[in-house]
Amino acid sequence: MHSSSVLLLFAFSVSLTLSLTTHVHDASFVPDAVLRVSAQNVSIGGIHRYTTLINGTLPGPTLRITEGDTVWIRVYNDMSDQNTTVHWHGLAQAAYPFSDGTPLASQWPIPPQHFFDYELQTANGSAGSYWYHSHVGFQAVSTSGPLIVEDRNTSPYKTDGERIVYFQELFNETDTTIEQGLDSDPLVWSGETNGFMVNGKTISNYGVVDDSSATLDVITVEPGKTYRFRFIAATSLSLAIFQFQSHDGLQIIEADGSYTKPCPTDIMQIGTGQRYSALLKTKSCSELQKTGQLDYYLQIESRERPSNVTNYALLRYKNSCSISSPATLPTNSYPSQAPLTLPPTINGFLDYKLQPIQPNSFPSSSEVTRRVTLNVQQINDSYAIWQDSNVSWIPDASDPLPHTSPSVPYLVALYQNESAYLPNYTAAVANGGVDPTTKTFPARIGEVLEIVLQQVGGLGENGNTGGGVDVHPWHAHGSHYYDAGAGPGAFDPSVMEARLKGTQPVRRDTTMLYCYSGTASPGEKYGWRAWRMRVQQPGAWMLQHMLMGLQTVWVFGDEGDLFGSKDGVGRLDVSGYLTYGGNVVGNASHAPEVLHFGEVGGLRRMRMRV
Numbered sequence: 001m002h003s004s005s006v007l008l009l010f011a012f013s014v015s016l017t018l019s020l021t022t023h024v025h026d027a028s029f030v031p032d033a034v035l036r037v038s039a040q041n042v043s044i045g046g047i048h049r050y051t052t053l054i055n056g057t058l059p060g061p062t063l064r065i066t067e068g069d070t071v072w073i074r075v076y077n078d079m080s081d082q083n084t085t086v087h088w089h090g091l092a093q094a095a096y097p098f099s100d101g102t103p104l105a106s107q108w109p110i111p112p113q114h115f116f117d118y119e120l121q122t123a124n125g126s127a128g129s130y131w132y133h134s135h136v137g138f139q140a141v142s143t144s145g146p147l148i149v150e151d152r153n154t155s156p157y158k159t160d161g162e163r164i165v166y167f168q169e170l171f172n173e174t175d176t177t178i179e180q181g182l183d184s185d186p187l188v189w190s191g192e193t194n195g196f197m198v199n200g201k202t203i204s205n206y207g208v209v210d211d212s213s214a215t216l217d218v219i220t221v222e223p224g225k226t227y228r229f230r231f232i233a234a235t236s237l238s239l240a241i242f243q244f245q246s247h248d249g250l251q252i253i254e255a256d257g258s259y260t261k262p263c264p265t266d267i268m269q270i271g272t273g274q275r276y277s278a279l280l281k282t283k284s285c286s287e288l289q290k291t292g293q294l295d296y297y298l299q300i301e302s303r304e305r306p307s308n309v310t311n312y313a314l315l316r317y318k319n320s321c322s323i324s325s326p327a328t329l330p331t332n333s334y335p336s337q338a339p340l341t342l343p344p345t346i347n348g349f350l351d352y353k354l355q356p357i358q359p360n361s362f363p364s365s366s367e368v369t370r371r372v373t374l375n376v377q378q379i380n381d382s383y384a385i386w387q388d389s390n391v392s393w394i395p396d397a398s399d400p401l402p403h404t405s406p407s408v409p410y411l412v413a414l415y416q417n418e419s420a421y422l423p424n425y426t427a428a429v430a431n432g433g434v435d436p437t438t439k440t441f442p443a444r445i446g447e448v449l450e451i452v453l454q455q456v457g458g459l460g461e462n463g464n465t466g467g468g469v470d471v472h473p474w475h476a477h478g479s480h481y482y483d484a485g486a487g488p489g490a491f492d493p494s495v496m497e498a499r500l501k502g503t504q505p506v507r508r509d510t511t512m513l514y515c516y517s518g519t520a521s522p523g524e525k526y527g528w529r530a531w532r533m534r535v536q537q538p539g540a541w542m543l544q545h546m547l548m549g550l551q552t553v554w555v556f557g558d559e560g561d562l563f564g565s566k567d568g569v570g571r572l573d574v575s576g577y578l579t580y581g582g583n584v585v586g587n588a589s590h591a592p593e594v595l596h597f598g599e600v601g602g603l604r605r606m607r608m609r610v
Helices: 175-182 285-291 410-416 425-429 493-500 559-563 597-602
Strands: 006-012 022-024 033-044 047-054 063-066 070-077 087-089 114-121 128-133 144-150 162-170 195-198 218-221 226-233 239-244 250-255 258-265 268-270 275-281 295-303 310-317 370-380 384-388 440-443 448-456 472-476 481-487 510-513 525-534 539-545 552-556 593-595
Touching (some): 114 597, 128 226, 128 275, 144 162, 162 218, 226 268, 410 539, 425 440, 448 472, 481 493, 481 510, 510 525
Parallel strands (some): 006 472, 063 144, 162 226, 218 310, 370 448, 440 552
Antiparallel strands (some): 070 114, 128 144, 239 268, 250 258, 295 310, 448 525, 481 525, 539 552
């Protein structure tokens, strides 16, 4: 098993343009939103589960920011025995180095009974669908919520409203039990997901003990309208495929925070961390009157798991058409027979089909300065870990498995002793892209990288079976990459170029590495995904799999780029950020002392709506 939330993380950019003043966030400081992380026993989908929540709800509250605004979000860790953070999935945090929410990468985690003030800035042109989640352990399975960046001006698509469809997974075991099992030697497998939740509601597939929480979500619409449906996959393990009953002709208009030209589809497929917006035109009164039906199922199924699950929500029409005795569907049970037959995994779903609404600067093959191939492979011993080109990294120094584990966050280490953590570019280029000493992947500002993610059949050791492959979602924190598509087998640049011909690739932050059909042999190349990326922002990037070691660190820029010596900028006083529980975090007796990175360049601070 793996936690299928694989992340490419932009941790920081420390080259700033002016010095900043420390601010005390005492009682006079009012954040734009407050999130409180707690752990408690809750009833979900008809079962009882001890889990972490945000503001006591599942999912957490929807946050709305207007593009171009700078906001402050205060996150309280109300737990007594666990650290936490919050990551803002898809937002570029290049100018706000300690606000990405990645423990032991961009920040120390928030200690129990403390709080941290996150400073977020949404760039112009970033309007779209995002989400936020904890980045500690397995907390993200329930500690998350929608994050919507709204257009500052008029949206390019006129609608009659929007609906959020927020997917999560329900697990029977607790977060701690699942995480400890995955990090154990031998591996302790806690079982498949119990099923999907839609907007926090579901009915357990493995028995109900509390009828009060066993219910389907109801999405209410009016007839004869056009709605923007925002689909957000806040899942952790399963690839999902779904469709609305008797409602074909969705038009995709956004992917991962970027508007696209309308792209038609009847069926949707979505992996962990991905987001899509689609236009749905509801039925007219005459169509509803013919059937006398106001309720229709949303059917969602998992794919690429040993056993797949099926779950439902309801699309319900208001009876604005005065239909006499309309047929309705129950919310406390599933249909006896699935109303829809959904296809197997759609390998390459939407690849080479989505087009940006405005032309972008997708790099041509002649602009590419270097290709780096990451071989993604599972090592199956008594334990199980994942590696990228023989590099395995995990943000837990106490982890017992053979990972590279930091004792302090990478950003903190660079501030404390920058030269010891800077990779050797020449040595890395000679070693397939990875510096053999620091185990990081460097690049120079101005390069155009082609990054190839190559699925490779797993290795079995000490009598264990090899050849395993899996579906992985890959996500970019920070600047989005250009997705150059995917295919089966070994990567072949001529095949990719042939597929790219006549297309205009979109910028994404989460795309899928598929495993295609069958089982690979150990070491067999079994599917690829390619990106192109213009290296423009100095900083450190991490290729991160939230559990099981599938992570790599990328360092963009040299010492002068990273630490400001090329533009004569002095070192900022960030001492409060450099220790666990430092004065940048607050508690009941201490107000945090923080830097306002948004003061650089005179960024405007506006009010968030929650």
